[in-house]
Amino acid sequence: MPETPSALEGLVRSMLHPDPKSRPTATVLLQRRELLSAEQMQLLLEKNKVRAANMALDVQMERMKKISPPRRKLIRHNTWNGGF
Numbered sequence: 001m002p003e004t005p006s007a008l009e010g011l012v013r014s015m016l017h018p019d020p021k022s023r024p025t026a027t028v029l030l031q032r033r034e035l036l037s038a039e040q041m042q043l044l045l046e047k048n049k050v051r052a053a054n055m056a057l058d059v060q061m062e063r064m065k066k067i068s069p070p071r072r073k074l075i076r077h078n079t080w081n082g083g084f
Contacts (some may be wrong), residue, residue: 008034 017023
């Protein structure tokens with residue numbers, strides 16, 4: 001297979017291994033990037049973007065905690081004296 005990517009060629013070789021116990025399971029195969037549909041690849045890319053954004057947000061939140069002083073709790077005072 002001259003024009004086949006080496007990763008895909010290796011995957012096919014592992015699937016054709018003579019020993020069935022050495023072959024990848026269907027679950028493992030379904031997780032391989034080479035076998036994902038275009039929609040699945042796009043979803044994976046978007047998930048990675050969200051994960052990276054959440055990590056960056058966590059870093060910023062930690063920085064803000066170090067910079068800003070702790071907030072005091074707001075206490076409600078009753079200013080109504082009942083007309084006296």
